[in-house]
Amino acid sequence: MAATTTLKLPEPLKARIAPLAEAAGKSPHAWMIDALEERVAQSEAYAAFMAEALEADRQMTETGEGYDADDVHAYLQAVLAGETPAFPKPVKL
Numbered sequence: 001m002a003a004t005t006t007l008k009l010p011e012p013l014k015a016r017i018a019p020l021a022e023a024a025g026k027s028p029h030a031w032m033i034d035a036l037e038e039r040v041a042q043s044e045a046y047a048a049f050m051a052e053a054l055e056a057d058r059q060m061t062e063t064g065e066g067y068d069a070d071d072v073h074a075y076l077q078a079v080l081a082g083e084t085p086a087f088p089k090p091v092k093l
Helices: 011-023 028-063 069-080
Strands: none
16 A cells, blocks of 8 residues: 655755656656665665674674685685585684
């Protein structure tokens, strides 16, 4: 269900949106909805990324294990080359 809200846009911003919406074949309203949805998705993805990074840091601190950067880089290069390498083994830090 859609909720109604009001945005007061500065005139310069409103003027910038209008041609972008027209170029996309959308109304300014539809263009702004799409822009908001995209920004929300980006913010949610960033929050999930940060939560995963903090959990990985917590685990590394707790276990004292991590991955050698050279091993990780070699693994990623192999994946990018279309290979299926073994995942790097953890090392004690």
